[in-house]
Amino acid sequence: MAQENLNPTAPADDHDEARRTFLKQTSVLTALALTPGPVVQAAAAQWDEKVAAAFEKVPLKLDINGKKYRLQVEPRTTLLDLLREQLHLTGTKKGCDYGQCGACTVHVDGQRVNSCLTLAVMQDGRKVTTIEGLAEGDKLHPMQEAFIKHDGFQCGYCTPGQIMSAVACIREGHANSEGEIREYMSGNICRCGAYPNIVAAIQEVKNGGQKV
Amino acid sequence: MKEQLLQDGKAVGDRMSRVDGRLKVTGAATYSAEYALPNLVHAVLVGSTIAKGRIRSIDTKAAERAPGVLAVITHVNSPKVPGFAAKQNPDEPPTIGQPLRVFYDDKIYFNDQPIAVVVADTLERARYAAGLVKTQYAAEPHQTNFEANKARGFLPTQAKRNPKSPQNDYDRGQKDGYQSAPVKLEAEYVHESEMHNPMELQSIIAHWEAPDRLTVYDKVQAVKGTQRAFAKDWALPEENVKVIATFVGGAFGNGLHNWPHETAAIIAAKVTNRPVKLVLTREQMFTMVGYRPKTWQRVAMGATRDGKLVGITHECIGQTSSYEEFTESSVQQTRMMYAAPNVSTRYRILGLDISTPIWMRGPGEATGAFALESAIDEMAHLLNLDPLEFRLRNHTDTDPEKNKPWSTKYLKECFQAGAERIGWSKRRMQPGTLREGDWLVGYGMGVGTFGANRGVAKVRAVLRADGSVLLQSATTDIGPGTGTAMVQIAADALGLSPDKIRFELGNSTFPTAPSQGGSSTVNTVGSAVLAACTELKQKLQQLGGAAFAGAAPDQLTLAGGQLGLRTNAAAKASLADLRKQNNGQDIEVTTEAKPGDARQKYSMYSFSVHFAEVRVHALTGEVRVTKMVSCADAGTIVNQKTAGSQMIGGAIGGIGMALHEGALMDDRFGRYVTKDLADYHVPVHADAPPVEVFFVNKPDTLVDPIGTKGIGEIAIIGVAPAIANAIFNATGKRVRELPITPDKLI
Ligand code: FES
Ligand code: FES
Numbered sequence: 001m002a003q004e005n006l007n008p009t010a011p012a013d014d015h016d017e018a019r020r021t022f023l024k025q026t027s028v029l030t031a032l033a034l035t036p037g038p039v040v041q042a043a044a045a046q047w048d049e050k051v052a053a054a055f056e057k058v059p060l061k062l063d064i065n066g067k068k069y070r071l072q073v074e075p076r077t078t079l080l081d082l083l084r085e086q087l088h089l090t091g092t093k094k095g096c097d098y099g100q101c102g103a104c105t106v107h108v109d110g111q112r113v114n115s116c117l118t119l120a121v122m123q124d125g126r127k128v129t130t131i132e133g134l135a136e137g138d139k140l141h142p143m144q145e146a147f148i149k150h151d152g153f154q155c156g157y158c159t160p161g162q163i164m165s166a167v168a169c170i171r172e173g174h175a176n177s178e179g180e181i182r183e184y185m186s187g188n189i190c191r192c193g194a195y196p197n198i199v200a201a202i203q204e205v206k207n208g209g210q211k212v
Numbered sequence: 213m214k215e216q217l218l219q220d221g222k223a224v225g226d227r228m229s230r231v232d233g234r235l236k237v238t239g240a241a242t243y244s245a246e247y248a249l250p251n252l253v254h255a256v257l258v259g260s261t262i263a264k265g266r267i268r269s270i271d272t273k274a275a276e277r278a279p280g281v282l283a284v285i286t287h288v289n290s291p292k293v294p295g296f297a298a299k300q301n302p303d304e305p306p307t308i309g310q311p312l313r314v315f316y317d318d319k320i321y322f323n324d325q326p327i328a329v330v331v332a333d334t335l336e337r338a339r340y341a342a343g344l345v346k347t348q349y350a351a352e353p354h355q356t357n358f359e360a361n362k363a364r365g366f367l368p369t370q371a372k373r374n375p376k377s378p379q380n381d382y383d384r385g386q387k388d389g390y391q392s393a394p395v396k397l398e399a400e401y402v403h404e405s406e407m408h409n410p411m412e413l414q415s416i417i418a419h420w421e422a423p424d425r426l427t428v429y430d431k432v433q434a435v436k437g438t439q440r441a442f443a444k445d446w447a448l449p450e451e452n453v454k455v456i457a458t459f460v461g462g463a464f465g466n467g468l469h470n471w472p473h474e475t476a477a478i479i480a481a482k483v484t485n486r487p488v489k490l491v492l493t494r495e496q497m498f499t500m501v502g503y504r505p506k507t508w509q510r511v512a513m514g515a516t517r518d519g520k521l522v523g524i525t526h527e528c529i530g531q532t533s534s535y536e537e538f539t540e541s542s543v544q545q546t547r548m549m550y551a552a553p554n555v556s557t558r559y560r561i562l563g564l565d566i567s568t569p570i571w572m573r574g575p576g577e578a579t580g581a582f583a584l585e586s587a588i589d590e591m592a593h594l595l596n597l598d599p600l601e602f603r604l605r606n607h608t609d610t611d612p613e614k615n616k617p618w619s620t621k622y623l624k625e626c627f628q629a630g631a632e633r634i635g636w637s638k639r640r641m642q643p644g645t646l647r648e649g650d651w652l653v654g655y656g657m658g659v660g661t662f663g664a665n666r667g668v669a670k671v672r673a674v675l676r677a678d679g680s681v682l683l684q685s686a687t688t689d690i691g692p693g694t695g696t697a698m699v700q701i702a703a704d705a706l707g708l709s710p711d712k713i714r715f716e717l718g719n720s721t722f723p724t725a726p727s728q729g730g731s732s733t734v735n736t737v738g739s740a741v742l743a744a745c746t747e748l749k750q751k752l753q754q755l756g757g758a759a760f761a762g763a764a765p766d767q768l769t770l771a772g773g774q775l776g777l778r779t780n781a782a783a784k785a786s787l788a789d790l791r792k793q794n795n796g797q798d799i800e801v802t803t804e805a806k807p808g809d810a811r812q813k814y815s816m817y818s819f820s821v822h823f824a825e826v827r828v829h830a831l832t833g834e835v836r837v838t839k840m841v842s843c844a845d846a847g848t849i850v851n852q853k854t855a856g857s858q859m860i861g862g863a864i865g866g867i868g869m870a871l872h873e874g875a876l877m878d879d880r881f882g883r884y885v886t887k888d889l890a891d892y893h894v895p896v897h898a899d900a901p902p903v904e905v906f907f908v909n910k911p912d913t914l915v916d917p918i919g920t921k922g923i924g925e926i927a928i929i930g931v932a933p934a935i936a937n938a939i940f941n942a943t944g945k946r947v948r949e950l951p952i953t954p955d956k957l958i
Contacts, residue, residue, distance in 0.1 A: 076336050085254075085335055090246035091239015093461070095411045096494040100889040103411055131239035140237065148233040151857045154691030156236030157411040157461025163237060182897040189889065191411045191462050192691050193864030194857060195900035 058121045064089070065133025073120050080104045080115040083130060091131035091160045095189065102188030105161040105168075106130045112168035114187075131160035134167070142210045143167050146201035154192035162188045166202045167212050175206045215739070215808065215917040216746045216765055218848075223703035223710050224918070225909075227853040230696045231715070232459075232689075241459045244429045245415035245491050252417070253282060254335040255480045255490040256342040257473055259324035259499065263354035263882025264565045267318040267327060267347060274344040275330055280337035282484045284345065286328040290315035290479055295445035308369050309536035311568070314472035315479060320349070321535055322567045323883040324499035329476045331484050354565040356882040358506050358531055365529040365560035368539045379539050382547060382557045384612065389554020390523030393514025397590055401511065401583040403932075403950035404874030405531065406504040407497065408572050409894055410690075412461020414501050418477040419487035427454040430474060433467035434727030436686050439720040441470045442478065455720040463690040464865070465571040466502045468729050473500065495887045498875060502570030505531035507542065509583040513590075514554075519597050519605045523554030526584065530576070532561045533568040540576025545661050545929075546584050548815070551608035565882055571729065573865055574928035577662055582869075582950065585658040585933035590946065593643075599657060599937065600627060600636065611815035619664065619814040619914035620921075626821045626843035629906040630657070633841040634823035643944035651827040651836075654942025658824075660929030664816035664847070664912065664921035665732040668806040670723035671744040673702075675752070675799040679773035679787050681706060683715045683744065687725040687737045691861075692924060693854035697734050698741050700850055701918060705745035707769030707778075715741075723802050731818065731922030734850060736805075739916045744803035749775075751801055755793040756785040810914040819845040820926035822863060822934040825901075828942045833954030837867050837899070837935060843906040844926055848919035852907070855923055859905040862927020868895045869928070870935035874951045 057072035064087070073082055080097070083089040083106070092115060095103030099117040106115045107129040134141045143163050146152070153159040165188045169175050174184035181199050190198065205212060218224060235241040260267075272284040296313040314326050328345050332338035355361050371379035390396060410431075417429040426446065432438045435455040443450045460467060477490035492501065507530045514522040526546040532538040543557035574581075592599035607624065610617050630636075639655035640646045646653040671685045683702055689695055698715040706713070716722065725737050749768040752775050753760045760768065760775065760783060769776045775790060777783040790799065825839040842859045849855045872893035876885045886892040911919020932950060939957070940946050947956045 074334075074336055081335055084246075088248050089239075090242070093243075093411070094413060094491070096413075096889050098494065098888055098890070100494075101411065131237075135238060140234070144237040147237050148229050151230065151853050153233075153236055154693070154854075154857055154861060155410070155412070155460060155462040156232070156241050156691070157243065159236050160239045182900070185897040187896075189411065189894060189896055191409055191464070191865075191894060192857075193861035193895065193900065195864060195895075195897050196860055196902055197857060199897070 060121055060124050062123060063127045065129060075119065075121050077120045078116055079106070079118040079120045079123060082120040083115060089130050089132055093157055093160055095158065102165055103158050103161040105164040105188065107164060107168060112165050131164060134163065141167070142205050142208065142212060143201065146205045150197045150201040150204065151194070152198040152201040153194050158188060158190045162190065162198055166198065169202065170206050170212050175202055178203065216742065217913055217917045218701065218704055218742055218919070223700040224848065224850050226700065226851065228696060228700055228710060228851055230693050230854065231699055232695055243412055243415070243459045243461050244417065244431045244457060245489055247417055247429050249417065249419060249487040252487045252489055253331055253333055253484060254338045255329050255331045255477055255488045256338040257326045257476060257490070257496065258328040258330065258342050258345045259496065260320045260327050261323065262320055262349045262351045263323040263356060265320050265349050265351040267320065268350045269348045270328065271346040272328065275341040278337065278341035278344055280332040280334055281330060281341045282333065282486070283331045283480065284328060285315060285479055285483055287315045287317055291482055293445050293475065293479065294447040311470070311536060312472045314475045322499070322533065322565055323881060324496065326472050326476050326500065329480050331480045331488060354882045356564050356566055356877050357879045358508070358562065358564065361562055361564060362508060362529060365562045368537050368561050370539065378541060378544065379559050382555070385523065385554035387556050388523070388525050390512050390514030390525055393522035394517055395594055396512070396514045397587065397594060398510070398512040399587060399590060399948055401509045401586060401948045403507055403579065403582065404876065405506040406572060406869060406873045407875055407892060408464040408466040408502065409497060409889070410462030410464060410466065413494065413497060414471065414473060414492040415490070416474050416477045417487055417489045418481040420481050420485065424448055425452045426478065427456070428478065429456045431460055431463065431467055432457050433460065433463050433688050433690055433729055435688060435718060435720040436724050437727050438470055445475065453720070456718060457688050458718040460688055460690040464573040465575060465729065467690065468727055469502055469570045471501045494889060498884050498887050498892070500567050502568065503875065504572035504575070504579065505538065505569035507531070507579050509542070509580070511583045511587040513587050515591055515595060517595065519595050519602050521550050521552035521606045524550070524552050525556040526580070527558040528580065529560045529562050531566065531569065532563050534563045534565055536568040537561060538569045540571060540579070542576035542580035545577055545580050547613040548611050549584070549659065549661060550606040551612055552606065573862065574925045577660065577925060578869065578929045578932065581658060581660055581930045582932045582936070585930055586936055586948065589656065589933065589937040589940065596641065598641065600631060603627070603659065614815050616813065616815045619810070619816040620847065620910065620912040621819060622845040622908040622910055623819040623821065625908050626819060626845055626906065630821050630823045630841045630843040633904050633906065634825055634839065636823065639941060643941050646942070650830050652830055652942040654826050654828065654938040654940065656824050656934045656937030656939070656941055658822050658930035658932070658934035658937060660820040660822065660926045661817045662731055662922060662925040662929060664735065664818050664915045665730050666735040666739065666807040666916050667726040667732060668804065669725040669737045669740040670802055670804045671737065671740040672723050672800065672802045673744040673748045675748060677791065677798070680712045680714065681708060683713065683741060684722040685717060685725045685737050685740060686720055686722040687717045687733055688728045689717055690728055692733070692858050693851060694728065694733055696854055697850040698738060701738050701741050702745050705742050706749065707771055709771065731924040731926070734918065734920045735916045735922060738850070738918050738920060740803060740805040742917055743805040744801055747801045747803045748799065751799060752790055755790045755799070759783040759785065814914050816915050816921070818921040818923070818926045820930055822866065822931045824934040824938040826935060826938040826942055828939055828957060833957030835871055835939060835952065835954070835957070837901045839901050840903045841906065842903060842927065844923060845908045846923045846926065847910070847912040847915060847921035849907045849909045850918065850920060855907065856905045858923045859927045860903040862924070863903045863931055864895050864900050866928045866931020867899060867935065869950060870932040871951050
């Protein structure tokens with residue numbers, strides 16, 4: 001275990017706060033050095049706060065569903081929260097935030113990942129596909145069609161994650177039998193219990209031979 | 213007006229795909245946390261770390277100073293919620309007592325009780341700041357251990373106040389009459405608390421659109437009930453509170469009560485004067501939004517040697533909180549399922565320092581069926597009888613509890629269909645004797661029943677200029693496919709193609725409907741859809757003039773943008789003409805439907821039987837459910853596809869109840885050890901076998917004019933005992949404590 005990280009004088013909890021205080025002080029000091037006049041005004045308007053916030057953000061380039069984004073994000077922002085809270089791509093769902101349910105599954109460079117376990121800044125330059133980017137215009141992806149046909153959902157909340165995972169499951173070559181599908185889809189929980197219908201949908205798409 | 217029965221169904225019974233399917237598979241369906249309101253800010257709750265006592269001090273300074281924080285609200289600075297101070301109204305469902313008043317005072321009733329809410333401009337900042345709140349407590353000793361407190365179980369207040377309450381003690385024939393039987397058994401059954409754990413986290417956006425006008429986007433099963441509750445809390449006229457729940461990401465009962473986080477968000481929105489979004493964490497889903505309560509049961513049973521039940525005694529103690537009396541119908545099935553001359557039931561509740569439970573799918577009936585249907589299996593084994601045969605020998609064609617005829621009961625048809633489909637003939641009478649390699653194979657069955665309830669609802673029906681019909685009602689859809697079923701009913705009622713009909717729900721401004729609970733939505737709201745469509749046609753009939761006079765409503769059609777008559781192809785009135793007669797307006801009705809007096813004369817229940825095939829590993833005790841067959845006598849099946857999905861979902865929920873689910877309490881802290889989906893197992897794909905569904909599909913028009921009886925609950929009631937009984941058949945080991953984990957089998 002990395003004992004050296006456990007520094008008793010600087011508890012991990014306070015780390016962010018310390019860095020922020022440092023940033024804020026630096027920004028105020030810089031302002032002070034340049035133009036001492038407006039400092040009072042700066043403090044009143046909480047400019048130091050804004051400057052510090054700007055320092056804390058990291059530039060990030062992403063391609064999401066074919067659209068290019070140039071963003072500034074906090075390093076602690078997950079890909080899931082970036083999608084849902086900042087970009088309003090709410091098709092990707094939060095079911096646990098701990099990598100336990102699969103509701104947040106998206107494709108990053110074609111691989112399925114739990115976007116809640118992925119910091120947005122780690123995906124710089126990557127291609128992200130969410131449920132909103134799966135259909136081609138009005139034409140649904142065959143997996144989406146199959147989910148509707150086989151009633152592979154009830155409440156629909158796990159569904160975007162199930163579908164993204166299902167597409168990847170076939171692409172990975174892990175959809176060769178019912179048993180294999182069940183095994184490789186087990187990271188996607190459906191509390192409504194639509195599992196047999198989901199498996200039927202995946203089998204139909206797999207056996208239908210369409211391009212996924 | 214006498215209710216018009218649903219005739220001539222073409223759409224009803226069809227395997228129509230869901231009307232909202234496209235929205236759900238494209239990510240376009242909007243759940244409660246997904247409304248993009250301008251100036252929206254984020255709230256994160258801070259929970260107590262003791263289970264009982266008082267808050268001595270709460271230091272919020274660091275949190276307030278943290279970047280982006282707009283407010284930190286605790287009992288010290290929270291604005292007063294007018295309704296909190298008012299005298300409690302003990303008649304309010306669902307519980308007697310006082311729901312937790314968030315931030316009202318310094319008292320702690322359970323561990324992780326919300327004690328502060330932090331509001332910030334981003335979620336990350338709110339979450340960070342929430343970690344900076346420091347609290348000092350004056351802790352008091354807490355009681356969270358069920359076994360240690362069992363003796364304190366008491367008769368619920370509602371039973372004490374009302375001698376007619378079904379929660380009262382019940383004796384038919386001789387009290388404890390089972391004792392006189394030649395063959396007797398007695399056993400105790402226990403299950404741990406189970407969490408609903410819908411995939412959507414409990415979420416709310418609270419928005420004060422004016423100082424006296426509140427809108428909430430809330431994950432609830434009752435938009436009208438929620439509207440009433442918040443209007444009362446904030447001393448507002450009901451119409452000033454708007455509740456939106458267009459899509460609900462599962463609930464299974466936990467949206468049938470309003471919880472502290474909802475009011476915390478409303479308070480936060482008031483303080484910051486911004487729309488506030490609050491999404492619980494998965495851990496918080498275990499501590500403050502209800503659960504199926506831990507329950508202890510004792511069943512004693514007596515029978516003659518030829519397999520006739522002499523008597524059953526069923527006692528039950530269910531857990532509740534220290535501040536609300538939660539009750540459920542755990543002993544009901546014992547009173548009416550079998551033709552036993554002597555039946556005694558006792559129901560008690562036990563208040564502990566834990567938050568309040570709430571009905572979880574199948575609620576108490578599923579709990580009770582685990583004990584009753586396990587005991588039936590045990591008795592059949594003692595008598596050396598096939599458990600199916602034993603049930604048939606004690607079948608009853610009238611309700612022995614109420615002495616009334618059943619409205620309909622096709623349970624025997626279910627038995628037969630299920631036995632054939634599971635391959636019941638392969639079942640060995642001698643447990644532990646069917647083996648495939650290292651796997652022991654067993655078969656089991658369990659029966660379920662639930663009241664075919666029906667309430668009062670209103671539906672608005674509007675015929676628009678383009679010939680389409682819009683229907684609205686303030687019901688919700690937590691997953692069963694309510695909108696789809698309603699469109700099918702309306703299509704048949706109007707003689708109109710389903711794609712011309714739209715059903716809107718989940719909005720408290722729509723005509724009133726009860727909560728989506730107790731398997732009664734189609735019975736209740738479906739009947740109102742039928743009534744509204746009938747009235748709409750009658751209105752058109754009047755507008756259509758002489759050609760339509762005297763025609764019965766079911767002879768009128770709306771196809772092809774005109775009013776027509778089934779019996780006379782020549783009678784036609786164009787929509788444009790009808791509108792002209794209506795001063796150019798949309799033609800609109802709002803109609804109420806309520807149950808009739810057949811309810812007094814008949815006993816109305818849905819019935820189910822579940823068959824399970826299991827394989828138990830002889831060395832490791834691992835249990836695999838390899839096949840399930842679920843059969844239901846649920847009246848008319850409006851949609852075979854979505855109804856089938858409900859049955860499958862219930863069966864899989866029942867697998868969780870039987871094998872996986874149980875929240876374990878660390879009594880030292882009064883806190884659950886199992887607190888997320890890694891510690892608390894729910895069934896995943898790999899746990900879910902093929903589930904074959906059979907519906908009798910015979911209408912019960914005494915329940916409602918469509919003939920439905922309800923599916924959601926019976927889909928799970930009886931599943932857990934079917935699996936427990938199959939495990940006994942496979943191994944010869946009788947496990948009476950759920951969940952049946954491998955350690956209990958080796
Ligand atoms: S939200 Fe990411 S796995 Fe559950
Ligand atoms: S459809 Fe509700 S959780 Fe899967």
